[in-house]
Amino acid sequence: MVLRVGVVGGGQLARMMIAPAVELGVDLRVLAEEEAMAASLAASAVGDYRDADTVLAFARDVDVVTFDHEHVPQDVLAALVQAGIAVHPGPGALRFAQDKLVMRARLAELGMPQPDWAAVSTTVELQEFLDEHGGRAVVKTPRGGYDGKGVRVVSAASEADDWFAALAEDARGGALLVEELVDFSRELAQQVARRPSGEVAVYPVVETVQRDGVCAEVLAPAPHAGDRLREVAAGIGVAIAEGLEVTGMLAVELFETTDERLLVNELAMRPHNSGHWSQDGSVTSQFEQHLRAVLDLPLGDPAPRAPWSVMINILGGPARGGLDERFAAAMAEHPDAKVHTYGKTPRPGRKVGHVTVSGEDLDDVAYRARAAASSFLD
Amino acid sequence: MVLRVGVVGGGQLARMMIAPAVELGVDLRVLAEEEAMAASLAASAVGDYRDADTVLAFARDVDVVTFDHEHVPQDVLAALVQAGIAVHPGPGALRFAQDKLVMRARLAELGMPQPDWAAVSTTVELQEFLDEHGGRAVVKTPRGGYDGKGVRVVSAASEADDWFAALAEDARGGALLVEELVDFSRELAQQVARRPSGEVAVYPVVETVQRDGVCAEVLAPAPHAGDRLREVAAGIGVAIAEGLEVTGMLAVELFETTDERLLVNELAMRPHNSGHWSQDGSVTSQFEQHLRAVLDLPLGDPAPRAPWSVMINILGGPARGGLDERFAAAMAEHPDAKVHTYGKTPRPGRKVGHVTVSGEDLDDVAYRARAAASSFLD
Structure with missing residues (x-):
């Protein structure tokens, strides 16, 4: 029997589930917002995720429904659950990702450190x-x-x-x-995967570098992170995954304050930009892990494959020339860089892909990753 | 402009090109022999690869045609070339993979060591x-x-x-x-990628273990291989890739004789079972490398990501229970094993998937890989 996962939303997160789905032998189906979305290869339906009938019809032939984003309305989620369809993460968890006031109140109940x-x-x-x-x-x-x-x-x-x-x-x-307004020294992200049956897998905490409110770089694991920091971050991730009953991948965005506390900034209940490094840098990528988790299969090893991995987003795409020409230039100069593209038309500030490099020396890895990504933008 | 690769043949080698094609942003199209083949997700046509009109119609909308196997007849290949379609590897190279007598004669001309x-x-x-x-x-x-x-x-x-x-x-x-009948101590395989414009990338020579004439295990790189052995194997691979004008991936199966010579056994001009370890164990998998090579894009780094990787074929599938139940058992006991499935119905002796494990210690890595693969068979 082939396992079937239905993803609501056809963006790059659904697209990046295709590769592990093929290798695992999972039949991945995508409900895309429109034709020619990033995940179009696996699109089995096109329609409006806010319409319960559309989503119900899509969900009828899959074993579990999951998401490329957190915007499916609660009444649509409720209709899925009422129809007996497995939904991961479930409506109860997604509520906290959909409304930041509800999230803050629940994190306060759980005693999580926050601004x-x-x-x-x-x-x-x-x-x-x-x-x-x-x-x-x-x-x-x-x-x-x-x-x-x-x-x-x-x-x-x-x-x-x-x-x-x-x-x-x-x-x-x-x-x-x-x-x-938190006085923070840097931003971190903690990812945790959780199965419906309770097993969790904890990724190493990473450092995220934002520019203009958008993630620009991720350093994995977070540099200069001692045992205590790593344990506190992991503890927060697990406590939120369990406390909010998240299933699938959870990303907890954290502030590290100048007085060395960690405060919860935002949550994402899906694969997250802060975990793209894991496609090449971890034994189990966040996309494979999300599929395993929502299918309630045993989780994979989240350990890094290399001491350091650095992920750089390609924002906006080339000022001149096509993405593929820039791709060849990046490949020629950086044969060790892994380039991932989203099949999107470049426009200013849009995330159209990312680059990862892994290796032994952080400065060298970061330099090479930035250089490879810059080939797309000059 | 999106680059389009057409693969003739819908087996597991075409299937394993899907993951890197999605990440690279390559539009992969497959001409499958029938419905429900391993690579069905990317199948854009179903038809007979021995029929020139069928293959020409398939090839019309792609930038390059490549192959899941070497069985496309020379008259069909000639029709493609005559129609101005880029074909990699080309008919001139494939001739040597299609006829072992022609291959032996040409290798003799090139001075390659052979039985x-x-x-x-x-x-x-x-x-x-x-x-x-x-x-x-x-x-x-x-x-x-x-x-x-x-x-x-x-x-x-x-x-x-x-x-x-x-x-x-x-x-x-x-x-x-x-x-x-060569008196060999073991079998090795040397993989080389070559672009039409001439660049080559050389993978480390690996040891292959055959059972009943079928590849059962691959140890990468080949254990106990000194500099001289590695250099001789690499030299043979490059000389054959250049001498036969192979484009894309080339695998050279080698005998290591009891008196420490290397002799060429067989050739394959496509991704090859001896290179499946590279999906998880190399910076650039053979499937990504094949796409880059046939598109004449700069080649990726073929270096291993870990000191040792071991690949075990899953032959025949489970005696009882479905592949997916066995999969869960393997995942639960071996969270570090990467399981790859081909979407095929198990039958005795059929290759239905493979497992890879990477790590620091060969004995440990081999033990874990064999244990994970055995979960599918008991």
């Missing part, structure tokens, strides 16, 4: 939070943000007026999330 | 060769043999009577190949 935060419904409440936190804070829309969208650093409550106005027009009502 | 051999058209000629070589020899049909088929050890010329009779009925006429 000071509050739910604010009015400019008065926001101004109070600002006054208590040195006059600056981060305001977030609880739903729909990613890659820096829906996130704003403000020093006056009036800077969120448009979002408050939008809230007033939203039938669901609600509030904005405001968080203290 | 004593002769073309024999009659039992009298065969008996003469036997008398000159201690009364035993290996007889091979020049065309169509693989995995031990078309190969017979004989001690009397009459044991090849049926093959001589078949020759007499073949309009192409011809002869059988007879080779001395």
Whole structure:
């Protein structure tokens, strides 16, 4: 019997599940938003993931439904569960990835370290939070943000007026999330895989470098990370995976503060940009691990294959020439670089691929990875 | 512009090109012999590779045609070339993989070390060769043999009577190949990739262990191989790739004799079972390398990722239970083993997948790989 996994969403995360699915012998099917998406090779249906009938029809012939993104509405997820379809991660877990206020409240219940935060419904409440936190804070829309969208650093409550106005027009009502501006020395990410039957696999904590709110580089494992840091990060990852009953891959984005604490920034319940290094740098890539986890198969070894791996995103693509010409240039100069492309038309700031390099010396590995990625952009 | 590779043949070698094609952003299209072949995910056409019109129609929309096997007839290859289609490896090279007598003659011209051999058209000629070589020899049909088929050890010329009779009925006429029975201590395989523009990449020589004429295990790199052995093997691989103008992956099967010479046994002009270890054990897998080579893109680094990798074929599949149940058992006990499946229905002796393990200690790596593979068979 062949195992069948249905992925809702046809972006690069679904695309990168294709390779391990072929090798594992998993029949991967994708519900893509439109034709010619990144994961089109495995697309068995095209349709709107917000429409319950569309998703139910897609899900009928698979053993488990999983996701390329966290945006499938709760009523659609509920319809799947009611129809007896296995859904991983499940609606209960996805709720925390879909609403940052719900997530913050649940992490507080679990005693997870996080920035000071509050739910604010009015400019008065926001101004109070600002006054208590040195006059600056981060305001977030609880739903729909990613890659820096829906996130704003403000020093006056009036800077969120448009979002408050939008809230007033939203039938669901609600509030904005405001968080203290954390004084962090760097950002880290902790990935954990969890099966429905409970087994977890813990990846090494990595350092992520953001530019303009978008992940630019990942250093795996995180440099200068002692045993204590690694254990605390792993403990947070496992506690959240278990506390929120996440199934599949979980990524916990963390701040490392200047006084050496770890605070939870964001969660992602799917393969995540911070884990792309694992495609070439780990015994079990996050994409293979996600498939194993959602199918409730035994998890693979998350250990690194090399002392260091560095992943660099290709953002925007070539200023001139096609991606494939740039590809040949990168290949010629960097035969040890692994280039991964998403089948997307380049446009400014868009993630169109990434490069990984692994090796013994971090400085050398990082230099080579950056050089290979730069071949696409000059 | 997306690069398009057309693969003639829908077996596991085409299947294992899918993963690197997705990551490289290559549009892989497969002409499969029938529905539900190993590479069905990428199958864009189903038809007979011996029919020129079928292959021409398939080839019209790709940038280069390559192969899952070496059996496409020369007249079909000639029609492709005449139509202006890039074909790698080309007809001139494939001739040597299609006819072992032509191969032996050409290797002799190139001065390559090989077993004593002769073309024999009659039992009298065969008996003469036997008398000159201690009364035993290996007889091979020049065309169509693989995995031990078309190969017979004989001690009397009459044991090849049926093959001589078949020759007499073949309009192409011809002869059988007879080779001395080499006194070898082990079998090795040397892989080389070569681009049309000339660049070559040389993989480390590996040891292959055959059972009943079929590859059972590969140890990469070959244990107890000194500099001289590695250099001689690499030199033979490069000389054959260049001398025969092979494009794409070339595998040279070698005998290491008890008096420490290397003799060329067989050639394969495609990814080869002896290189499956490279999927997990090398910076650039043979399947990615084949795509790069036939597209005339710069070649990747063929260096191993770990000191040792061991590949074990899964032959025949489970005696009881499905492949997927066995898979879960293997995964549970061996989280570090990489299992690759071919989407084939198990039957006795059939290659249905393979397992690789990499690590620091050869004995440990081999033990773990054999244990993981045995989970499929007990």
